[in-house]
Amino acid sequence: MQLSVVVPCYNEEESVPMLVERLVQAIEPWAQDAEIILADDGSSDETWAAIEAAHAKYPVVRGIRLSANRGHQVALTAGLEAARGARIFMLDADLQDPPEILPDMMMMMDRGYDVVYGRRAERQGETLFKKATAYLFYRFLNTLSDVDIPKDTGDFRLVSRRALQAVLAMPERARFIRGMFAWAGYRQIGLEYVRDARVAGVTKYPFRAMLRFATDALTGFSTKPLKMATRLAFLSLYVTFLMAVYVFLSLILYNTAPGWASMLLAISFFSGIQLLTLGIMGEYIGRLYMESKQRPMYFLSEETGAAAAADPVNI
Numbered sequence: 001m002q003l004s005v006v007v008p009c010y011n012e013e014e015s016v017p018m019l020v021e022r023l024v025q026a027i028e029p030w031a032q033d034a035e036i037i038l039a040d041d042g043s044s045d046e047t048w049a050a051i052e053a054a055h056a057k058y059p060v061v062r063g064i065r066l067s068a069n070r071g072h073q074v075a076l077t078a079g080l081e082a083a084r085g086a087r088i089f090m091l092d093a094d095l096q097d098p099p100e101i102l103p104d105m106m107m108m109m110d111r112g113y114d115v116v117y118g119r120r121a122e123r124q125g126e127t128l129f130k131k132a133t134a135y136l137f138y139r140f141l142n143t144l145s146d147v148d149i150p151k152d153t154g155d156f157r158l159v160s161r162r163a164l165q166a167v168l169a170m171p172e173r174a175r176f177i178r179g180m181f182a183w184a185g186y187r188q189i190g191l192e193y194v195r196d197a198r199v200a201g202v203t204k205y206p207f208r209a210m211l212r213f214a215t216d217a218l219t220g221f222s223t224k225p226l227k228m229a230t231r232l233a234f235l236s237l238y239v240t241f242l243m244a245v246y247v248f249l250s251l252i253l254y255n256t257a258p259g260w261a262s263m264l265l266a267i268s269f270f271s272g273i274q275l276l277t278l279g280i281m282g283e284y285i286g287r288l289y290m291e292s293k294q295r296p297m298y299f300l301s302e303e304t305g306a307a308a309a310a311d312p313v314n315i
């Protein structure tokens, strides 16, 4: 098979029909030898029915359904594991990433690139807050991590089979897929595009999910926050030294030592630093624990075309 398209869908009942129409158009040149995989991330609306309807209309569409909502990155992983194509194209269900860019990406890949990722030249229909946090996040992440993760990119990309194989060989459960592709290496290149507004529905990334996504990325690609504790220790020693000088001078000059106010400040300053470093350590230890459980990332409860399974399909 030449081409697999993989789309994670969570509560996208309104987007799916439009998505499928545009995708079927976009993959026309390869349609003889292609598949469109829609991975339903345990949606609570009629997304699965929409996927089944799409499959009935276009046999090129395949659906898989996760047994529960596991998050964008895991749903995408499930789709990627189901993909059989030599080249794999991934995008969001809400059509923020235009599928029409596929021929350009295919052309780049013909020139020998293994990963062609979309770079957002502009984002439409997103809040100023989202744009600002995304802007800061990609820059902060790059300062901290040793891997050069392309700025302002999403998971919107075309990848070769061997690049995908590399990413699927990484067993971590806290997944940050765009970073994993960057880490995998191979020849990569970005293609600029304008990120449209959602076609329907609302974002499935509330602030809490964004925060979790960001910590997954940071802890997955850097241990620098852990080393920060040492630097903070030096900083606190330095502050203590300054305070000592101050106390000493005021004893000599005014014959009085400053009272409880400075004591209170010092105590809260140092306990703040201690709690912060403990919290950072806790973040990593929690992740160690979760990874060490070795749980499967997801289970499939349904697949289009498969005879109604008596038992849930286990991956």
Ligand code: UDP
Pocket: 007, 008, 009, 010, 011, 012, 041, 069, 070, 071, 072, 073, 075, 076, 091, 092, 093, 094, 096, 202, 203, 204, 205
């Ligand atoms: N998504 C998912 N599971 C989730 C949350 C989101 O599969 O728990 C999918 C969603 O359907 C969409 C993609 O991930 O295809 C990106 O989500 P969204 O468009 O809401 O994020 P945003 O573009 O607002 O960052």
Ligand code: MG
Pocket: 092, 094, 096, 198, 203
């Ligand atoms: Mg979106």
